[in-house]
Amino acid sequence: MFSQIIKSGIQSQKRSVSTESLPKLAVKNKFKSRGSAFNFKPQKVEPGVYHQPSPSIPSPLQKTPNAFLPASDIRKSSSSEYTAEDVSYMPPLSSVKEKKYHLTAQQIEEIRQLRNSDPYTYTRKALAKKFDCSEFFVSLVVDCPPDRLKDMAGRLDTIKSTWSVRKKEAKSDHEKRKQNWYRNA
Amino acid sequence: MISKIIEKKLVSLQLVRGLSSSTARSARNNAFNTVITEEVATKSPQLVTLHNRLRLPGSFKLSTLGRCLTCIQKDNKYPNNVGLSIFGKNLLSYHATELLLMKYPRLPLNVLNNAINGIIGDETLYSIGKEWGIQTDSSTAVEKFLNEEPEEITIGRLRFDNQNKSIESNLTVIDKKNTLTQEVAMASAVKSIVGAYYASSKSLQDTKKFIYNYILTTRHLKIQDMFEFEQPTRELAALCKRQGLEQPVTRLLSESGRASKRPVFLVAVFSGNEKLGESFGASLREAKIRASVNALMNWYLYSSLDVKLPSDADYSRETLKEVDHGIVIV
Numbered sequence: 001m002f003s004q005i006i007k008s009g010i011q012s013q014k015r016s017v018s019t020e021s022l023p024k025l026a027v028k029n030k031f032k033s034r035g036s037a038f039n040f041k042p043q044k045v046e047p048g049v050y051h052q053p054s055p056s057i058p059s060p061l062q063k064t065p066n067a068f069l070p071a072s073d074i075r076k077s078s079s080s081e082y083t084a085e086d087v088s089y090m091p092p093l094s095s096v097k098e099k100k101y102h103l104t105a106q107q108i109e110e111i112r113q114l115r116n117s118d119p120y121t122y123t124r125k126a127l128a129k130k131f132d133c134s135e136f137f138v139s140l141v142v143d144c145p146p147d148r149l150k151d152m153a154g155r156l157d158t159i160k161s162t163w164s165v166r167k168k169e170a171k172s173d174h175e176k177r178k179q180n181w182y183r184n185a
Numbered sequence: 186m187i188s189k190i191i192e193k194k195l196v197s198l199q200l201v202r203g204l205s206s207s208t209a210r211s212a213r214n215n216a217f218n219t220v221i222t223e224e225v226a227t228k229s230p231q232l233v234t235l236h237n238r239l240r241l242p243g244s245f246k247l248s249t250l251g252r253c254l255t256c257i258q259k260d261n262k263y264p265n266n267v268g269l270s271i272f273g274k275n276l277l278s279y280h281a282t283e284l285l286l287m288k289y290p291r292l293p294l295n296v297l298n299n300a301i302n303g304i305i306g307d308e309t310l311y312s313i314g315k316e317w318g319i320q321t322d323s324s325t326a327v328e329k330f331l332n333e334e335p336e337e338i339t340i341g342r343l344r345f346d347n348q349n350k351s352i353e354s355n356l357t358v359i360d361k362k363n364t365l366t367q368e369v370a371m372a373s374a375v376k377s378i379v380g381a382y383y384a385s386s387k388s389l390q391d392t393k394k395f396i397y398n399y400i401l402t403t404r405h406l407k408i409q410d411m412f413e414f415e416q417p418t419r420e421l422a423a424l425c426k427r428q429g430l431e432q433p434v435t436r437l438l439s440e441s442g443r444a445s446k447r448p449v450f451l452v453a454v455f456s457g458n459e460k461l462g463e464s465f466g467a468s469l470r471e472a473k474i475r476a477s478v479n480a481l482m483n484w485y486l487y488s489s490l491d492v493k494l495p496s497d498a499d500y501s502r503e504t505l506k507e508v509d510h511g512i513v514i515v
Contacts, residue, residue: 057463060409060482067430067459068484075490080458087458090436093469181466181474183413184482 100133107131112142119148219262221251221340231320231341238318239378239399245385253377254319256345256370259363260326263340266377273380277305280396280496287492289408291485293512296411303406310372313400319343319374321367345370375400393496409482416515417477421454421461424484424513431457433480435473438463454480481513 033039069076103111111131114122115138124144128135144152163171226232226247236250257265281304285297292300303309322342324332329339348364351357365373379400383392414420421433438451450472453463462480466472493500 057465057479060479060486061488063483064487065459065461065480065483067428067456067461068487070487070489073489082455082458082460084458087436087455090438090453090455093435093437093452093473096432096434178471181471182415182417182478183410184464184475184478185410 103131103133103137108141111138115142116145119145221248221255221263223248225337226251226340228335229337229341231338235318235341239395241382242386242391244387245382249381249385250378251340253381254340254343254374256343256365256373258344258346261344266373269377269380269384270373271376271380272384273376273378273382274305276379276383276392277376277396277400280393281305281401283494283496284401287494288488289486290489291487291509292408293485296408296485299411300406300408303411304401304404307368307372309404310375310400311368313403314343314371314375316403317375317399319371321345321371323347343370343374389496390498409486412478412482412485414478414481417474417481420513420515421477421480423515424481425456425461427510427513430459433461433477435476437469452476 064075066075066077066081111127115127122130124135124138127138131138160168223246229247229251232247232250236245236247241250252264253266253269255261255263255265257267278301281301282297285292285300285304320342322339322344324334328334345367346364347370348361348366349357349359379392379396382395383389386392418433425431425433433454433456435452435454438453440448440450442448443450448467449465450467450469451463451465452469452472454461454476462476462478462483464472464475464479466475493505
């Protein structure tokens with residue numbers, strides 16, 4: 001893409017006026033007036049209104065995506081700004097999994113029972129693997145028993161107590177910065 | 186000798202209200218025996234200036250403007266602005282709500298409420314009142330008496346029982362009983378001027394023009410900074426499902442320095458071939474969350490091209506094109 005831009009840039013710099021009238025240099029040198037990059041002749045721009053959007057991400061106040069426009073809006077277009085080929089060049093961060101909806105009410109009850117009976121063996125990860133569902137689904141079905149929650153919080157506090165002052169500061173700074181992700185700040 | 190004279194005069198002017206019985210005091214508070222007359226008000230330089238500065242119509246009397254500056258007070262001989270202020274607040278909140286709702290029909294309720302508070306809240310109206318040049322009366326009754334301050338000067342200032350009274354330098358008394366802060370008092374004056382504008386001009390269109398010119402369009406509200414999402418990725422997925430769009434997929438547009446200390450990832454959320462939002466981040470997770478937030482803001486901050494307000498003369502229900510389905514529930 002960049003090579004294309006550079007190429008077209010060179011083409012646009014092609015001389016359109018003869019350099020015959022340029023004064024000849026007295027000293028003999030290697031300067032080629034015909035092919036020199038300094039011999040820049042910009043192409044003529046026709047008068048008119050040109051829209052040059054800033055290269056930054058458009059503000060939500062400036063532009064609403066086509067998919068979010070209501071059908072009554074005149075800005076709504078039937079075709080997308082991007083083709084399927086364009087989108088295929090942009091790798092997805094994670095693959096979209098089809099939802100299976102395969103667990104029965106009995107199995108869900110079993111998940112609850114196992115999690116509450118022995119939360120140290122039947123962790124979210126273990127249950128997700130056993131029942132072939134996501135860890136998020138397990139968290140929807142059953143909450144972590146309060147005893148384990150307290151124990152894990154205690155363990156985390158023990159780990160945190162070993163942190164140096166610099167690490168503590170860095171962690172708290174990161175937490176503050178992380179809040180901005182959700183505010184678009 | 187001097188103190189004796191002052192005391193005598195104070196008693197004669199009935200300024201020492203604490204000495205009289207409680208029943209007599211309450212009766213005096215309810216019945217306003219003095220009204221700001223037009224004759225006195227025309228002599229007040231502050232009232233005339235404010236009237237001209239705000240280009241108030243001739244039907245808006247100077248004595249009414251003087252009343253707008255009289256807040257609820259303990260020892261008050263003039264009628265106060267409470268009624269006018271409530272009326273003005275209703276006019277203001279109607280126009281502010283209407284403007285925001287018609288301009289951004291998908292605005293969530295809590296953002297809408299905060300935005301309205303940002304436009305016509307007490308702090309904003311306080312700064313507007315200050316810009317209008319409303320002076321506050323900080324002198325005490327004794328000082329007024331000693332300076333022999335004429336009535337027309339007194340009525341030209343904003344009068345209220347201040348919550349923070351500075352007795353001496355470096356000494357302030359905070360009394361929260363039956364007192365107002367400067368912000369609340371000034372805001373009530375601004376609101377009552379709006380209420381009195383309609384009461385005197387009797388034209389809703391003129392009042393609307395006044396509200397827009399002097400209050401609503403004087404401040405720039407950054408509404409895009411008022412959003413915060415708890416689970417943006419899930420909310421966006423729920424939104425797409427509700428709107429019948431394809432499930433959102435976050436895609437990487439470009440990146441720089443993945444293995445370095447300061448990587449930058451530029452990602453976009455797509456629904457099929459339609460781009461919903463775009464953002465960047467120092468990690469893929471950050472970029473993904475920011476892109477989802479951007480997509481949700483793109484949804485909530487939709488604004489139609491031709492905004493017609495219900496208070497406009499040429500408004501009809503048919504022109505209302507977009508009716509919001511409400512916020513996305515995750």
